[in-house]
Amino acid sequence: MKEYAxxxxxxxxxxxxxxxxxxEMLALCTVHAQHDHGLTEPQMPDDLISRIRAVIRTTA
Ligand SMILES: [Zn+2]
Incomplete structure (x- = not known):
């Protein structure tokens, strides 16, 4: 499992x-960003994706 806060x-x-x-996580984050953080693009910018990837944790 992957976990992202x-x-x-x-x-x-x-x-x-x-x-x-x-x-899947990045797809979910994109929808979340569109709904809750005012993202208007169909995709998150690359720098944001990098920041998210850096903090995604792997859980049991
Ligand atoms: Zn959020």
Whole structure:
């Protein structure tokens, strides 16, 4: 399982996601960013994706 706490990248956001794979995680984060963080692009910018990848944890 992969775990991502959005607060690690966006201070103050309490959203935490747990999914099976990193690609799924990024897809989920994109939707979350569009709904909750005002992302208007169909995709997150590369620098944001890098920051998210850096803090995704692998859990049992
Ligand atoms: Zn968030």
């Amino acid at each position: 959005c607060g690690d990248v966006v201070p103050g956001c309490g959203a935490v996601f747990r999914v099976d794979g990193e690609d």
